[in-house]
Amino acid sequence: xxxxxxxxxxxxxxxxxxxxxxxxxxxxxxxxxxxxxxxxxxxxxxxxxxxxxxxxxxxxxxxxxxxxxxxxxxxxxxxxxxxxxxxxxxxxxxxxxxxxxxxxxxxxxxxxxxxxxxxxxxxxx
Numbered sequence: 001x002x003x004x005x006x007x008x009x010x011x012x013x014x015x016x017x018x019x020x021x022x023x024x025x026x027x028x029x030x031x032x033x034x035x036x037x038x039x040x041x042x043x044x045x046x047x048x049x050x051x052x053x054x055x056x057x058x059x060x061x062x063x064x065x066x067x068x069x070x071x072x073x074x075x076x077x078x079x080x081x082x083x084x085x086x087x088x089x090x091x092x093x094x095x096x097x098x099x100x101x102x103x104x105x106x107x108x109x110x111x112x113x114x115x116x117x118x119x120x121x122x123x124x125x
Contacts, residue, residue, distance in 0.1 A: 003044050006053035008063045014053055015078040020103050021051040025067070025074040027058050033073045036090035043096050050100065077103050082111060 006014055006023060015021050024040050026033035044052035057064040057072055067076070071088035077099065078084065084103060091099065 003041060003052045003054050006055045006063075007060055011055075011063060014051060016081045017051075018080050019049065019051065020100070021053060021078040022100070023053045023055060023076040023078070025055045025057050025064055025069045025072055025076070027056065027072055029058075030072050032090040036073050039091065039093045039096055042093065043100065047100060075099075079103050079106055079111075080108050082108070082115070084111065 003024075004014065015023075022040075022043075024033075024036070026037070028034075040052060040054070044050070055063055057069060067074075067086075073090055074086065074088040075091065076083060076086045084106060085099065
């Protein structure tokens with residue numbers, strides 16, 4: 001499966017459709033981004049049940065700002081609409097595969113329970 005261009009207009013729909021969504025925040029002038037691009041593309045070809053999206057931070061500055069992207073590439077992983085991973089830096093192929101398998105193995109009922117507990121424990125504003 002080829003990567004999908006993600007914009008402010010299609011971001012919410014893309015991550016909320018369920019399943020696993022990997023999002024690569026990148027820019028054309030960024031050397032590490034260009035080095036990571038073939039790794040990301042190869043993984044997208046290998047895992048056709050996962051959405052692989054790319055956000056060009058130059059074209060989508062509001063989206064990048066909304067996620068407080070300060071270093072690129074930054075990789076985010078969403079599962080069932082929930083952000084489960086966000087980290088800057090280019091990953092080697094083996095580590096990206098481990099991240100994908102980790103996302104597949106998450107117990108999302110447990111993740112939702114933990115989020116609910118954290119929200120309940122947070123002070124009211």
